[in-house]
Amino acid sequence: MSIxxxxxxxxxxxxxxxxxxxxFLRWCWRQLTSMxxxxxxxxxxxxxxxxxxxxPQRGLDPxxxxxWIDGNPTWGPIMDRLGFFDxxxxxxxxxxxxxxxxxxxxxxxxxxxxxxxxxxxxPPPPPRFLDRMPGFRTWTTATPADDVLDAAATDLRARRWxxxxxxxxxxAEKGYLRETGNLLFHAALxxxxxxxxxxxxxxxxxxxxxxxxTGFSNTLTQYDAWGGGRxxxxxxxxxxxxxxxxxxxxxxxxxAQLGAPRLFEADLVVRPEPGAPTDAVMVRVNEPMSxxxxxxxxxxxxxxxxxxxxxxxxxxxxxDGVIFLPQDGNFTSTGxxxxxxxxxxxxxxxxxxxxxxxxxxxxxxxxxPAPDDPAVFLSAWAGDLGLDEGVPQSVYALDTEGMTQLxxxxxxxxxxxxxxxxxxxxxxIGLQRWASFQIAHDPxxxxxxxxxxxxxxxxMLSLFIRRRRVWVRATSEGAGVTVxxxxxxxxxxxxxxxxxxxxxxxxxxxxTPA
Amino acid sequence: xxxxxxxxxxxxxxxxxxxxxxxxxxxFAVGFAARGQRVTTPEKVAVPVGGGASSADSPxxxxxxxxxxxxxxxxxxxxxxxxxxxxxxxxxxxxGLWAGRVPWGNMYEFSLASAAGILGVYxxxxxxxxxxxxxxxxAGATLLTLGLAVTxxxxxxxxxxxxxxxxxxxxxxxxxxxxGGAFTVAAGITVLYLWRERAERLGHVTGVxxxxxxxxxxxxxxxxxxxxxxxxxxxxxxxxxxxxxxxxGRYWGWDxxxxxxxxxxxxxxxxxxxxxxxxxxxxxxxxxxxxxxASFLINYFGVNLFVNSLHxxxxx
Ligand code: HEM
Numbered sequence: 120m121s122i123x124x125x126x127x128x129x130x131x132x133x134x135x136x137x138x139x140x141x142x143f144l145r146w147c148w149r150q151l152t153s154m155x156x157x158x159x160x161x162x163x164x165x166x167x168x169x170x171x172x173x174x175p176q177r178g179l180d181p182x183x184x185x186x187w188i189d190g191n192p193t194w195g196p197i198m199d200r201l202g203f204f205d206x207x208x209x210x211x212x213x214x215x216x217x218x219x220x221x222x223x224x225x226x227x228x229x230x231x232x233x234x235x236x237x238x239x240x241x242p243p244p245p246p247r248f249l250d251r252m253p254g255f256r257t258w259t260t261a262t263p264a265d266d267v268l269d270a271a272a273t274d275l276r277a278r279r280w281x282x283x284x285x286x287x288x289x290x291a292e293k294g295y296l297r298e299t300g301n302l303l304f305h306a307a308l309x310x311x312x313x314x315x316x317x318x319x320x321x322x323x324x325x326x327x328x329x330x331x332x333t334g335f336s337n338t339l340t341q342y343d344a345w346g347g348g349r350x351x352x353x354x355x356x357x358x359x360x361x362x363x364x365x366x367x368x369x370x371x372x373x374x375a376q377l378g379a380p381r382l383f384e385a386d387l388v389v390r391p392e393p394g395a396p397t398d399a400v401m402v403r404v405n406e407p408m409s410x411x412x413x414x415x416x417x418x419x420x421x422x423x424x425x426x427x428x429x430x431x432x433x434x435x436x437x438x439d440g441v442i443f444l445p446q447d448g449n450f451t452s453t454g455x456x457x458x459x460x461x462x463x464x465x466x467x468x469x470x471x472x473x474x475x476x477x478x479x480x481x482x483x484x485x486x487x488p489a490p491d492d493p494a495v496f497l498s499a500w501a502g503d504l505g506l507d508e509g510v511p512q513s514v515y516a517l518d519t520e521g522m523t524q525l526x527x528x529x530x531x532x533x534x535x536x537x538x539x540x541x542x543x544x545x546x547x548i549g550l551q552r553w554a555s556f557q558i559a560h561d562p563x564x565x566x567x568x569x570x571x572x573x574x575x576x577x578x579m580l581s582l583f584i585r586r587r588r589v590w591v592r593a594t595s596e597g598a599g600v601t602v603x604x605x606x607x608x609x610x611x612x613x614x615x616x617x618x619x620x621x622x623x624x625x626x627x628x629x630x631t632p633a
Numbered sequence: 634x635x636x637x638x639x640x641x642x643x644x645x646x647x648x649x650x651x652x653x654x655x656x657x658x659x660x661f662a663v664g665f666a667a668r669g670q671r672v673t674t675p676e677k678v679a680v681p682v683g684g685g686a687s688s689a690d691s692p693x694x695x696x697x698x699x700x701x702x703x704x705x706x707x708x709x710x711x712x713x714x715x716x717x718x719x720x721x722x723x724x725x726x727x728x729g730l731w732a733g734r735v736p737w738g739n740m741y742e743f744s745l746a747s748a749a750g751i752l753g754v755y756x757x758x759x760x761x762x763x764x765x766x767x768x769x770x771x772a773g774a775t776l777l778t779l780g781l782a783v784t785x786x787x788x789x790x791x792x793x794x795x796x797x798x799x800x801x802x803x804x805x806x807x808x809x810x811x812x813g814g815a816f817t818v819a820a821g822i823t824v825l826y827l828w829r830e831r832a833e834r835l836g837h838v839t840g841v842x843x844x845x846x847x848x849x850x851x852x853x854x855x856x857x858x859x860x861x862x863x864x865x866x867x868x869x870x871x872x873x874x875x876x877x878x879x880x881x882g883r884y885w886g887w888d889x890x891x892x893x894x895x896x897x898x899x900x901x902x903x904x905x906x907x908x909x910x911x912x913x914x915x916x917x918x919x920x921x922x923x924x925x926x927a928s929f930l931i932n933y934f935g936v937n938l939f940v941n942s943l944h945x946x947x948x949x
Contacts, residue, residue, distance in 0.1 A: 154910040158903055162921070165899040165928070172892040179888065207887045315885075324882065405799045405880050416882035559882040567884065571871045578867060582860045582905075 151218065152225030160219040167215055171206030174198075178205065220312055227305045234298045241283035242292035245590035245606070252590070252606035254620030262631040264593035264601045270630045271591040275623065280589065289591040293619075294610070300580025307574035314570055318563020323347030323356070329363045330423050330440045330553045336360035337413070337558065357411035357560075361389040364399075366552045368420060370488050378449055378488050385417055385554045402556075412560055419555040421445045421452055424471050424495050425548040430461035431541055440551035443471040444515060449485040455517045463501045465543060466517045470496040483529070495547050499525040499538055586610040589623050603627065639731040644783075646724035647745060651779050654717040654752075654772055660710035661768035667703030668766060670843040707765035711756075714772060718756055721749045721779075737806050744782035746806070747933075748775045750814025758818070758858070766846065770821045801876035808869035813929065815862035819855045820926035823919045826851035830916060852915065856908065859922060863901050870894050893932035900925035 137143055150156055175183035184204045188195030202209030249255060260267065264287065271289045275282045280291035325345035329335050337360060339345055339353045347353055369382040384403040391398070391411055402408045407416040423440030430436050436458040443454030456467040474487035475494035483496055502522035506512060528536040528545075535546035589607040596602055605624050607616035725745055729736035737743045755771040758764050830848040832838045845851065873894065878884035885891060904925055907918035 154906065155913070158906050158910050158913060161899055161903040161906060165896045165903065165924075168892055168896050168899070171887055172889040172896075176887065179886070405876075407879065407882065414882060416880075418881065557882040561883070564878065564884055568871075568875070571874075575864060575867050575871065578864050582864060 148225065151222050152229075154226075157219070157222050157226065160215060160222060163215050164219060167206070167212050170203055174203055174206075176204060176206065178207075216312070220309055223305050223309055227302055227309075230298075231302050234295075234302060237298075238295050242281055242290040242588055244283070244285050244290050245288050245592055249590060249592055249604050249606045252608055253615070254617035255604065255606040256620060256624045257602060257604035258628065259596070260601050260603055260628075260631040261599050262601060264595045267593040267601055267603055267627065267631050268591065271593075271623065271627055274626045274630075275589070278622075287592060287594055290588065291590070292586070292588045294584050294586035296580050297584040297586045298581075300577040300582075300584065303577030304574050304581055305577075307570045307577055311567055311570035311574065314563045314566035316563070318348075318561045318567065320348040320350045322559070322561040322563060323351045323353070324557060324559035324561075326418070326555060326557050328421075328442055328553050328555045330442065331363055331366055331551045334360060334362035335556075337411075342558075357413055358392050359390060359411045359413070360393075361387045361400075361410075361415070363554055364388055366420060366554050368489070368552070380488070383417065383420055383554075387415075412562075414559050416557045416559065417554055418557045419445075421553055421555075422450065422471055422473060422490070422493075423551040423553045424454075424469075424493070425551055426456055426467075426469075426495070426497075427535075427546045427548050428456065428458055428461070428465070428467075428543065429545075430458065430463075430465065430543040432462050434461075436461045436465070436543075438548075440553070441469070442515075442553050443469065447485070448488065449474070450488040451485040453515075455515055457504055457506070457514075457517065459504050459506050461543065463542065464504050465538075466500045466504050466519070466522060467545070468498045468500070468517050468519075472496075490550055493550060494529055494531055496527070496529045497536070497545060498527050499542075499545070501525055501542055585614050587614075587616045587619055589616070589619055591623065591627065601631075603631065639727050643724045643727035643731060646720050646727060647779065647783065650717045650720035650724060651776065651783070653713050653720060654776050654779070657710045657713035657717060658769065658772040658776060660706050660713060661765070661772055664703045664705075664707030664710055665766060665769045665844060667700065667706065668844040669700045669703075670838075671846055704765070707768060710768045710772065711759060711765060714752060714756060714768065717775075718749065718752045721745065721752065725749060735803050735806070737810070739786075741782050741786040743806070743810070743933075744778055744786055746810045747813045747817075748778040748782065750810040750812075751775050751778065751817045752814070754811065754814035754818050754858070762854075764854070766844065767818070767822065770825070771818060774817055774821060799876055799879065801872055801879065805869055805872040805876055808865055808872060812862050812866045812869055813933070815858050815865070816926050816929050819858040819862065820923060822851055822855040822858070823922055823926075826855060827916065827919055830919075852919070855919070855922065859901060859904065863905060866898060866901065870898060890932060893928055897925055897928040897932060900928055 137146055175187050177184050184199075187204070188199055191198075198204065202211065206212055246252065250257070262270075268284065268287075268289050272282050272284050275289065275291040278293075280293045281295070282289060282291045284290075323346065325339075325342035327335055327342050335341055337356045337358060339356065345353070363385055365386040367382065367384050368380070371377055371379040371381055382403075384401055387400045387402055387408065389398045389400050389408065389410055390396075400408045402415060402417045404417055407414045409415075421443060422445075423442045425440045426437060427435065428437040437456060441454050441456045443452035445452045450471075450473050452471040452473075454469050454471060456469065458465040470483060472483060472485040472494050473490040474485050474492045475483060476486045477483050483494075500517065500519055500522040505518045505521060512518065525542055526539045530536055530545070530547040532547055532549055535544055537544050587607055587609045589605065591603065591605050593601050593603045605620050605627070607620040609616040725736045725742070728742060728745070737746045751771060752775045755764070755767065759768075825845055826848055829838075829842055829845045829851055832842045833848050846854075873891070874884040877886065877888075877891070900921060904918055904922040907913035907921050
């Protein structure tokens with residue numbers, strides 16, 4: 120057993136709560152900081168984490184959450200209300216870990232006080248019946264009792280035991296670092312939680328898609344999606360900017376895992392702040408770029424077919440790459456082109472296939488992610504795009520209500536399509552790639568890492584160091600005969616103290632001839 | 634040597650390891666069957682002077698010829714296990730050389746590595762204490778893992794997807810593999826503990842259960858292994874978080890794989906706690922540690938195969 124029965128942690132509260140308020144509160148506090156409740160809360164924490172790994176979660180996959188709720192009209196909304204689709208932000212989840220951490224604090228503080236006292240105090244004297252203690256040894260010597268004890272104390276001190284000397288005995292204790300480590304571990308867990316919370320309040324992250332040859336500057340409006348902690352001012356993001364010069368991708372071409380990504384890397388030209396000189400930086404998966412307190416990660420990529428669109432009057436309405444979002448591992452991609460200012464207003468829904476194939480079952484799809492045989496399938500619509508109604512619209516979806524379909528066409532690079540009814544022309548000029556970046560600032564991550572490392576070190580001290588006591592008793596039996604006995608006690612959870620007692624005994628036997 | 638033959642040599646090494654391990658399994662079984670009964674040693678209080686007798690694993694009937702023969706068979710089992718371990722390592726290294734990367738890029742390879750982890754942890758323990766009685770279980774668990782690997786999970790080697798190319802992956806996964814081995818061995822011992830503890834409680838220590846070491850000893854052994862594995866698992870989770878931060882821009886995202894690693898961690902923390910909590914030591918603590926092991930298995934099989942996770946790299 121590692122804890123004495125008189126330590127605060129081991130004092131298991133029992134009995135019913137007292138009736139007066141103060142007594143009741145004290146009772147609650149003692150319950151909360153008991154080992155049993157800590158154990159139950161740990162258990163609850165583990166169990167409460169499970170639904171979040173089984174049910175779709177908003178933070179990871181909002182679309183699947185909506186599908187799930189639509190598919191379960193009875194339970195879906197109820198579970199949604201109860202936070203089952205955002206488990207790790209749900210109040211009941213927070214309640215468990217907050218109680219746990221209050222419990223840790225309530226546990227660590229009295230234990231620290233007590234450990235502090237123990238470290239400055241002296242080891243307790245030997246129990247009366249040493250022969251009942253583990254590792255007990257006894258022998259006689261001609262050396263006077265005091266000299267035996269002096270020798271024992273010197274030897275123990277040399278072995279870095281904490282030693283106390285009393286009448287007829289020496290007591291020694293070792294392994295205080297075990298408790299220090301344990302306290303450090305629990306305190307570091309608190310620090311870890313605070314670091315995570317700090318990062319959540321002051322951190323932010325956003326996602327942005329950038330086409331080759333185009334740029335990004337770090338302001339809110341440029342992001343496709345952005346989220347920040349409560350204490351972040353979104354108008355004050357660090358003012359860096361970059362352009363995507365080049366993006367390289369490579370896919371597996373051998374039979375095994377055909378089409379799996381093998382490489383993607385982006386060449387960026389970065390300007391840390393307006394007016395500053397630029398740097399060329401390569402960003403890869405696992406190799407983010409740090410700039411101005413933020414980190415830029417490469418998280419995805421895709422194709423942007425360059426579609427030159429002229430309207431009925433021959434005016435160029437678009438000549439840029441249009442971002443298509445990949446739908447499968449072979450980059451069958453969908454995209455939308457809107458030209459509200461064309462005469463008439465035009466909209467296109469498109470399918471892009473880097474390596475096109477057609478079959479009766481699946482229709483047009485891509486069979487390899489690299490652009491070996493690219494094609495775009497376009498469906499053209501004319502009429503009101505619905506952009507003026509003030510309802511925000513996704514740039515990746517076309518609302519075809521109120522529009523009439525003009526026709527369908529498949530284009531290879533270099534081909535163009537005269538829209539039916541003289542409504543204009545589209546030409547598939549060529550291909551660009553785009554890369555998507557996650558840009559994140561988390562001021563809590565360094566403190567979190569430090570806390571985690573401290574917790575680990577504390578844990579190792581706590582589990583590997585053994586706290587033990589050794590006692591030596593020497594009594595004079597008269598006529599130049601001294602009876603010496605030694606014994607020990609393991610105060611940690613496991614282990615055998617005999618080795619320590621034996622070491623002390625042997626050293627002592629050498630110095631005290633029979 | 635061409636790369637095809639490297640792969641073939643790797644497979645050959647793995648099959649040889651399975652063959653040798655089967656022989657080890659039989660030897661351990663013979664050894665276990667011949668083993669004498671173990672009585673429950675009473676709580677040891679004092680060692681008489683000069684009597685340094687350790688309470689290790691002494692049979693009730695000292696040195697019966699049956700026990701002697703059993704020891705010999707178990708020793709053969711142990712030697713064969715070392716050989717199988719060596720062959721497995723060769724298989725892994727060849728596989729790595731063939732693919733030009735660390736040999737745990739898909740579930741087949743991860744299972745090979747886990748099998749080596751289980752066997753390795755056991756063999757390391759066997760150099761420090763007498764755990765021949767455990768060989769039967771360990772050889773069985775390793776064979777099962779390898780059997781699953783070569784039949785269900787086999788994948789042709791391929792390179793890693795870019796997100797898995799990182800030094801942190803090497804560190805993270807090797808720590809996880811060693812933990813997996815330790816968790817498996819400890820869980821096996823814990824099951825044996827529960828069995829033996831029940832028999833002792835009911836006073837029916839007969840038959841196979843009587844050949845096991847006494848419950849207190851099993852409990853301690855499982856604890857020792859978990860006390861080693863828990864900090865290593867903590868380290869593996871931290872390394873994983875560092876890797877995730879590098880690859881995805883956040884160190885923790887409650888991805889299913891991360892979640893189950895966390896659940897495993899919390900259960901094992903609960904186990905260590907339970908051992909220090911009045912009324913929870915022994916059986917209840919043992920059940921909690923088995924919950925920890927179950928979470929580990931769910932993370933390994935369930936999440937890789939069935940859940941849509943950033944970590945799903947089963948390659949099946
Ligand atoms: C976040 C919650 C907690 C976690 C993850 C946690 C984890 C752990 C772990 C892994 C150990 C084993 C290390 C060792 O044996 O020295 C441990 C030990 C211990 N914990 Fe906690 N703990 C938590 C909360 C608490 C609370 C609330 C208390 C107080 C009621 C507490 C009291 C103790 C004590 C006294 C030990 C020492 C047991 C021993 O020496 O064997 N812990 N804890």
